[in-house]
Structure formats: structure tokens, C-alpha cells
Amino acid sequence: MRFLRGLNILRIMTGIMLGFLSRIAFEQLRGSTRLTVGTHMDNIKSLDCPKCPIDDHCTLCEPTHVKNPTENIPSAYKPKGMYEVTRWLQFDEHYVYDIINEEPKIPLVGHWLEEVRAVTHVAMDYINANRMLGQSWSLVKLHDGYLRRDALRGTEYILDVVVQPASHNFSYFINERMFRVNLVHPLKSMGEAEEVRVQRHVEGRLKIIVPAKITSPGIVASIDNFVKSKPKPQVHLVLVLFLGSNKKEISGYKNKLQELETKIKSYQKVNIQIYPVEGLYSYFKGVRYGIKKATISTDVVLLATIEAAFTEQLYHHCQANAIPKKRVYFPIAFGQFNPDIIKKGMPPGKPKDVNKRDHNKFTGYWMHDTFDFVCANQADMVGILNNLSSLGRRMGSTTEALGTKIYDAFLRSDIEVICAVEPGLYRTYGMTCSKGELTDKSYQHCMRTKAMSLGSKPALGILYINEVLQKKN
Incomplete structure (x- = not known):
């Protein structure tokens, strides 16, 4: 009897386990239904x-x-074939x-x-x-x-x-x-589209505001790059140069300002203005000063850095995309690698003397994580800057701090934001990172950007292999 009772208990337990496993299998099968x-x-x-x-x-x-x-x-x-x-x-x-x-x-x-x-x-x-x-x-x-x-x-x-x-x-x-x-x-058909905008031509002036230190080595290169872009008469470059707070240094920079003015006058068909400012460098103050002195409410404003180089394509995109009270444009620059590393790190079989402004993986990269450049109507930009100032936010000396805040402010507004890569905008190699002038966060961002600008992964790998082989020999 005890044996039969034990056998019955075993059968019951086996039945329970089979039922349990069957339920799991059923749930898995049922859960795979699409x-x-x-x-x-x-x-x-x-x-x-x-x-x-x-x-x-x-x-x-x-x-x-x-x-x-x-x-x-x-x-x-x-598709008409395998390649389509x-x-x-x-x-x-x-x-x-x-x-x-x-x-x-x-x-x-x-x-x-x-x-x-x-x-x-x-x-x-x-x-x-x-x-x-x-x-x-x-x-x-x-x-x-x-x-x-x-x-x-x-x-x-x-x-x-x-x-x-x-x-x-x-x-x-x-x-x-x-x-x-x-x-x-x-995609919406033309009949169902909410708005169809036909823009025959772009009117109005474009003012490029570039704050910088008077000691910056990139001022002359910035002027030369602007002249090479062959801008139309309605495109102006506005340089806001900070002279510092030391009286002796300020008086010593007068000769350099005169040299720059003489250089600018030699370009008769190009509009370039220089506005010297006494005091320590601040990108936020430089932007506001340049907008106040050199623009009117109907102008399109392009905020840029001293390392930037432009082409005519950028000017057209800025004027076409910056629509008053409707749209603002954040162009993403193509960051150029170190020219020496580009030349020395080219793979075997490829020419060493390449066009540094060609968009490929050996010459540079798209700087998606930076908002150093913005094109907007002057009145829209002034409104955003006034709001940022009234909120009492601390504006650092770098474009990284201000650019991100401007981008966030436009996103929260009723103005459409277009952020796209811009083939006509380059950030030339040679940025500097001064730890004494930057916050810890801005300094880390600057050093990370500088490291990414050294060269492409293939080029750096080739240089490393060549260095290892030279040490062995």
C-alpha cells in the first residue's frame, strides 16, 4: 500500500510538472504571434x-x-538593378x-x-x-x-x-x-502641403560676427580666407577684437590695428570692419557688441569663430535658411585635420598632396557635437541673447558655452531650427586651449575637440606603425 501511495504521488507530481511545462510552451508559442x-x-x-x-x-x-x-x-x-x-x-x-x-x-x-x-x-x-x-x-x-x-x-x-x-x-x-x-x-503631395514657399532670390545683408583676441594668430588667416571666398557686396565680415585691460598693452596694440586696417583697405571690393574693444576677451560680449555696432534688424547674422573658413555656398544657405520669426540655421562645420598628419598618414598608393578642403575621411570630420556657428535674423538673435542675459546665466569665454545655450534657447522657442552639415563651412586646424581662461568643463571639451582634430584613424594608425618600424631598425 505504501508503495502504491508513493507511486500515485509520483504520478501526480509528474502530471503537475508536465502541465507546468506545457503551459510554458503554450505561452511561448502564443507570444510569438505577429x-x-x-x-x-x-x-x-x-x-x-x-x-x-x-x-x-x-x-x-x-x-x-x-x-x-x-x-x-x-x-x-x-529598383532597376542591384545597385539601386x-x-x-x-x-x-x-x-x-x-x-x-x-x-x-x-x-x-x-x-x-x-x-x-x-x-x-x-x-x-x-x-x-x-x-x-x-x-x-x-x-x-x-x-x-x-x-x-x-x-x-x-x-x-x-x-x-x-x-x-x-x-x-x-x-x-x-x-x-x-x-x-x-x-x-x-510624403505629402503638393495639394496637401501646408505651405509651399518659392524663394526666387535672397535679399538683405549678411553680417559675419567674429569675436577674437588681438593676439590671436588666426586674424590674418581669417581675413585671407574671407577674401578668397569672393563674397558679394552684401556680405560683411565684422571682427570684434579684444585689446585686454592693461593700458600699456592697449597702447602697444595700436600699431597692429593700423596694420590690419591697411591690409583691409588693399581689398577694395571686400567689406571688412574692425571694432576694437577694451577689456578681457568674452565671446558673449563680443557677439553683442558686434551686433549692436554693425547690424540692423533686417540683417542676417552669422556667429563664427576665428578658426572658420567660408565659401560662397555658406553665404547663400545662411541667407536662405534664416527667415525672420520662423527659422534659424545651425550649420555644422567640417573640422580639418592636422595638415602634416594628412600628408604623412596617407595610405600607400594614395597621393600625399591632397586637397585639404576635400570632404573625405582623411582630411576631416563633421563636428556634430558643437554649435559654434549660427545663422539667424538679427532681431531673432537679439531677442535670444537678451533672454539669456536677463536670466543671469554665466557666459563663458568659449563658443561652446554660448553656442549650446543659444541652440537650446531656439529649440524652446516657436522658431524652427535647422541643423545640418554645411559643405561651405570649415574649421581650420590650430585651435588652442588655455586652462587658465576656461572652466574645467570647457577645457575638457576643448581638449577633446583638439584631440579629434589631429587626424583620421587610418592616418594615425599608419604613423604609429611607421614609428614602431623605425624604432626596430
């Missing part, structure tokens, strides 16, 4: 869908019974996978993170609006997804999201599901 949501949320909400006995599917409320708004979306571009295929980017919660910035994957941060978050939120709205699922769902995580930019159709997304019921009894078995959602963000 749903393609292709209906419009407003159309789904308008359905009078009956209550069906099945929780996850209702034959009386099929998506095919709803008029699909994607009928008005153009078809995707059909539009690739899909793959992403998950942590990375975007493709060759981006010479890397096979990049962290999901910045604009990538914001876009994926927004699209995932929209996907959850569509899932919860689809009444054939029978209940509301909450997001557990984004499993992964795909993204494609199509020139004819717009932006397409394929998302695999893991969800669970919005209300559950916190039991051991949480009913997680995976749904696949296809979304299309279509």
Missing part, C-alpha cells in the same frame, strides 16, 4: 465591432473590412546596424533614439486601437525593427514589439505577445 496592423486608427475606432468569443481574433471584424488609407500612398520605388536597391536599416533597443560613420553599428542615441521612441509610441496606439485584439496592451520592450527612406513613398517602418495586457493579475504567467506593425510616414 500581427500586421495596416488600418488607420480613426477608421478602426469608428467600427461597431461585436464581442467575439475568441480573445485574439475575430472573423467579424477583419481589417479587410476597413478602407485602407494606404491606397493613396504611392508605391515604393522599384534601397537598403533597410536594422535596429533594436540599443543599436542601429549598418555602415554609419564608418562603423558597422552605432548606439541608438540622439535623433535615432527620438525617432524610434516616437514610432514605437505610434505603433502602440495602432495596436490598442485595433479592437479585434479584444483588450488593451502595454509595451514591454521593442524587440527590433527596420527602417527605410523611400524617395517616392516616404519613411517605412517595420517594428516587432513585445507587449502584455494592460491589466493583469500579476500571476506567474504574464501573457506576453509579440506584434509586428508596419507603418508608413508618407
Whole structure:
């Protein structure tokens, strides 16, 4: 009898374990179900869908019974050959996978993170609006997804999201599901566009404000670079030069100011003004002084640094993108590498004497993490600077401190912000970092930027290998 009782207990325990494992397998199988949501949320909400006995599917409320708004979306571009295929980017919660910035994957941060978050939120709205699922769902995580930019159709997304019921009894078995959602963000047709702006030509003056120390070695180079860009008469360069606070030093700089004035007069068809200022260097004070002395409310203002070099393309983009009370433009400069390292670090087989202003991985990089340059209408810029001053914020002597604050202030305003790489804007090599004049944070940022400006990874690697070989020999 004891043996039979033990056998029965063993059978009962075995049955419980089998039931437990079967339940887990069922949940895993059920959780792998994918749903393609292709209906419009407003159309789904308008359905009078009956209550069906099945929780996850209702034959009386099929998506095919709803008029699909994607009928008005153009078809995707059909490649004519293998070299015209539009690739899909793959992403998950942590990375975007493709060759981006010479890397096979990049962290999901910045604009990538914001876009994926927004699209995932929209996907959850569509899932919860689809009444054939029978209940509301909450997001557990984004499993992964795909993204494609199509020139004819717009932006397409394929998302695999893991969800669970919005209300559950916190039991051991949480009913997680995976749904696949296809979304299309279509391009608007001309008839549906909210605004079509035709800009035939650009009027008004462009004033480039460049604060600097009188002792800066880049003043002459800045003037020469401006002259080489062949600016039109309505484009002016305004140099605000700080002379310091020592009376003897100020009097000693008069000769240098006269030399600069003489040099400027030799360029008859170029508009360059110099405004000397007594006192210690402050980028914030220099910008405000230059705007006050050299501009009017209808001008377009370009804030720049002494290391900048321009082309005519930048002037056009500044004047076209800076629209009063509507739009401001933050051009991203192409930071040039050390010219000596560019020459010595070129790979075998490539010419050493390359064009330093060519945009490639050996000559420089896009400075995405800096906001040293901004194009805006003068009145808009004055309003932002006055707000920053009235808030009592400490303005450092570097453009990094002020540029970031101006960028944040415009983002919080009602003015549209365009931030894009600018092929007509260069930051020449040779920036200096003075620890005594900068805060710890600004000094670290300056040193990091200076290190990145040394050279490309291939060039630095070649120099290192050559140095190792020379030591062995």
C-alpha cells in the first residue's frame, strides 16, 4: 500500500510538472504571434465591432473590412538593378546596424533614439486601437525593427514589439505577445502641403560676427580666407577684437590695428570692419557688441569663430535658411585635420598632396557635437541673447558655452531650427586651449575637440606603425 501511495504521488507530481511545462510552451508559442496592423486608427475606432468569443481574433471584424488609407500612398520605388536597391536599416533597443560613420553599428542615441521612441509610441496606439485584439496592451520592450527612406513613398517602418495586457493579475504567467506593425510616414503631395514657399532670390545683408583676441594668430588667416571666398557686396565680415585691460598693452596694440586696417583697405571690393574693444576677451560680449555696432534688424547674422573658413555656398544657405520669426540655421562645420598628419598618414598608393578642403575621411570630420556657428535674423538673435542675459546665466569665454545655450534657447522657442552639415563651412586646424581662461568643463571639451582634430584613424594608425618600424631598425 505504501508503495502504491508513493507511486500515485509520483504520478501526480509528474502530471503537475508536465502541465507546468506545457503551459510554458503554450505561452511561448502564443507570444510569438505577429500581427500586421495596416488600418488607420480613426477608421478602426469608428467600427461597431461585436464581442467575439475568441480573445485574439475575430472573423467579424477583419481589417479587410476597413478602407485602407494606404491606397493613396504611392508605391515604393522599384529598383532597376542591384545597385539601386534601397537598403533597410536594422535596429533594436540599443543599436542601429549598418555602415554609419564608418562603423558597422552605432548606439541608438540622439535623433535615432527620438525617432524610434516616437514610432514605437505610434505603433502602440495602432495596436490598442485595433479592437479585434479584444483588450488593451502595454509595451514591454521593442524587440527590433527596420527602417527605410523611400524617395517616392516616404519613411517605412517595420517594428516587432513585445507587449502584455494592460491589466493583469500579476500571476506567474504574464501573457506576453509579440506584434509586428508596419507603418508608413508618407510624403505629402503638393495639394496637401501646408505651405509651399518659392524663394526666387535672397535679399538683405549678411553680417559675419567674429569675436577674437588681438593676439590671436588666426586674424590674418581669417581675413585671407574671407577674401578668397569672393563674397558679394552684401556680405560683411565684422571682427570684434579684444585689446585686454592693461593700458600699456592697449597702447602697444595700436600699431597692429593700423596694420590690419591697411591690409583691409588693399581689398577694395571686400567689406571688412574692425571694432576694437577694451577689456578681457568674452565671446558673449563680443557677439553683442558686434551686433549692436554693425547690424540692423533686417540683417542676417552669422556667429563664427576665428578658426572658420567660408565659401560662397555658406553665404547663400545662411541667407536662405534664416527667415525672420520662423527659422534659424545651425550649420555644422567640417573640422580639418592636422595638415602634416594628412600628408604623412596617407595610405600607400594614395597621393600625399591632397586637397585639404576635400570632404573625405582623411582630411576631416563633421563636428556634430558643437554649435559654434549660427545663422539667424538679427532681431531673432537679439531677442535670444537678451533672454539669456536677463536670466543671469554665466557666459563663458568659449563658443561652446554660448553656442549650446543659444541652440537650446531656439529649440524652446516657436522658431524652427535647422541643423545640418554645411559643405561651405570649415574649421581650420590650430585651435588652442588655455586652462587658465576656461572652466574645467570647457577645457575638457576643448581638449577633446583638439584631440579629434589631429587626424583620421587610418592616418594615425599608419604613423604609429611607421614609428614602431623605425624604432626596430
